[in-house]
Amino acid sequence: MSMFNGFKFRSVNSTIHKMDPRAKFIYVCVMFAVAVMFSQLIPLLVLFIIQTPLVFVARVQKEWLRSMKGAAGFAAIIFLMNVLSLYFYGNYESLSAILERSLALTLRFMVLIESFSVFFLTTSPDLLGLALEQSHVPYELCFAFTTAVRFVPVLAEEAQTIMDAQKARGLELEGGSFVKKIRNYIPILIPLIVNAIRRSLELAETMESRAWGATQNRTNLYVLRMGRKDLLLMLFSFIVLAVSAYVSWNVQIPNITYLLNI
Amino acid sequence: MIKIQDVFFTYPNGVEALRGVNLEIQDGEFLAIMGQNGAGKTTLVKHINGLLKPTKGTVMVDGVDTTKVSVATLAKKVGFVFQNPDHQLFSETVEEEISFALRNFGFSESAIKERVNWALNLLDLAEYRKVSPFMLSGGERKRVALASVLAWDPKIVILDEPTIGQDSQQKERLRQFILQLNHLGKTVIIVTHDVEFVAECKSQVVLMSQGKIIAHGSAKKVLTNLEVVTQASVVLPQISQLFANLKNISFPTEVIDVNEAADILLGKLGDSQ
Numbered sequence: 001m002s003m004f005n006g007f008k009f010r011s012v013n014s015t016i017h018k019m020d021p022r023a024k025f026i027y028v029c030v031m032f033a034v035a036v037m038f039s040q041l042i043p044l045l046v047l048f049i050i051q052t053p054l055v056f057v058a059r060v061q062k063e064w065l066r067s068m069k070g071a072a073g074f075a076a077i078i079f080l081m082n083v084l085s086l087y088f089y090g091n092y093e094s095l096s097a098i099l100e101r102s103l104a105l106t107l108r109f110m111v112l113i114e115s116f117s118v119f120f121l122t123t124s125p126d127l128l129g130l131a132l133e134q135s136h137v138p139y140e141l142c143f144a145f146t147t148a149v150r151f152v153p154v155l156a157e158e159a160q161t162i163m164d165a166q167k168a169r170g171l172e173l174e175g176g177s178f179v180k181k182i183r184n185y186i187p188i189l190i191p192l193i194v195n196a197i198r199r200s201l202e203l204a205e206t207m208e209s210r211a212w213g214a215t216q217n218r219t220n221l222y223v224l225r226m227g228r229k230d231l232l233l234m235l236f237s238f239i240v241l242a243v244s245a246y247v248s249w250n251v252q253i254p255n256i257t258y259l260l261n262i
Numbered sequence: 263m264i265k266i267q268d269v270f271f272t273y274p275n276g277v278e279a280l281r282g283v284n285l286e287i288q289d290g291e292f293l294a295i296m297g298q299n300g301a302g303k304t305t306l307v308k309h310i311n312g313l314l315k316p317t318k319g320t321v322m323v324d325g326v327d328t329t330k331v332s333v334a335t336l337a338k339k340v341g342f343v344f345q346n347p348d349h350q351l352f353s354e355t356v357e358e359e360i361s362f363a364l365r366n367f368g369f370s371e372s373a374i375k376e377r378v379n380w381a382l383n384l385l386d387l388a389e390y391r392k393v394s395p396f397m398l399s400g401g402e403r404k405r406v407a408l409a410s411v412l413a414w415d416p417k418i419v420i421l422d423e424p425t426i427g428q429d430s431q432q433k434e435r436l437r438q439f440i441l442q443l444n445h446l447g448k449t450v451i452i453v454t455h456d457v458e459f460v461a462e463c464k465s466q467v468v469l470m471s472q473g474k475i476i477a478h479g480s481a482k483k484v485l486t487n488l489e490v491v492t493q494a495s496v497v498l499p500q501i502s503q504l505f506a507n508l509k510n511i512s513f514p515t516e517v518i519d520v521n522e523a524a525d526i527l528l529g530k531l532g533d534s535q
Contacts, residue, residue: 158349164313165350167333168342169410170366187362190352194396198348 006067007120008152015229016058016122021131023230024119030237031115034244040253041104043244047111050240051118060121067117071110079106096257125149127224134224140213147203155196162191263289264310264418264449269319271305279305280316281473287451289417292444294460294481295453297470298495303453304345306470307420310451311340323418338367341416345423347407351395356387359395360410367414381413385439401432418449425456437463461485461499461518469494486516 011017016024031047038044055064082102092098129146133139166187167173173184247253264287271280279302287293295303308314309321312328312335321328328336344350353359360381364374382388385405390398395406404427412419421440425433437459444450454460460467460481467484469477469491477490485491486502498506505517505526513530517523 161344162349165344168311168313168337168344169350169363170334170337172332172334187352191349195348
């Protein structure tokens, strides 16, 4: 569960938090595109490192570390699967080349996690919904999105209560075989899902009784405006994208294995 | 016997929910725990079946330290009925729902059948045996949840907010039922805000405020003590409010029972005539 805390909005008074979600979203998209563009270790390492100052400026190091720790398990699986598949099906001369390639692909995953983590840690669901709305996404969708995000902590708390209730009826959650473990979660998942559906129906009724959807032209209390910092971040994102595109098409990127001659 | 000694409990988010609680609950006792929201009532009872372990202090249930055994082990002795039945119902039929805990505890098939029948009859649910618990009304779901706990015949029964969402008829049935359980020799502990319900049950009462016990005694003594009751954000039962207002004309104040009140009033009226 602690991994999800690495993606949960944390209110801090920082420059990154105050930025326009749209600018940050463009930045995340660029990071995503660039990470997919390269499969060599050096550029991905650079990509990983240039993002770390943002974490410190936003003062969310602790939460960010949690997301990194949470992702480490998945990263290990990605690394292992790559090593195995490259060893058996790839045409690589040396083991070190295989390891480097696997490490690079694992790092690509970490870069994606890193940028998403920074984005979600510093952007409140409300602002995100507002940004979607101002980007002409239909209001129904924006509302569904912000509601879904807002109810995650509620669901987590409810899951804990349900676990307690079933433990009090003698359910052992620890131990047992893999199949048994999965079976043990059925008494927890069913009430959780049933309650979530019930709650959504109740929410729909309360929203409608407060005139939800009465008028097509909704107005907003807050309106997002791009500032200088937002434009700078977007400029930075586009430069990174352009440079990366140029490098990936025109420059032969050396392998560390090759450079070190191992 | 339940022995809670100098128990402190702090939630992981830093909220100090219990601050030095001492309480002894005898076998066969009927106890109501009351107090404002956030006073630590539910936190306290969750210590009895081991769902929460004290940060400091000890909780002993029949001489067993709750930190030494699993919740499932304690649950066999301590039945805990949660406030919202929707937090536990998941089976396709009421019958299966009730047998869930019995299977967890490893009862034999024949014993399960017998105990399910017993619990269904006890709570007047026999006609819903094959019905999905999700199709039942709120009050019925609450009874299914109760039946699913009573089925394994625990020695101690804890009910968290049993009267919420029940109409007055259901409430009266529940009261009779709880008294019946208590007469069968079970220790019954209820957590509630419902002061009239407790006054009618005439149980022992513990009042909590800010993680501490501020009063413990019979309902008659505790619920008529305006000072502690106010401190725990509880109101006096209506009968006691009436008698508190009449105390200047030499009426007793320790009255919570309607019949007793009627007798006193009739007596006074008889005197004056």
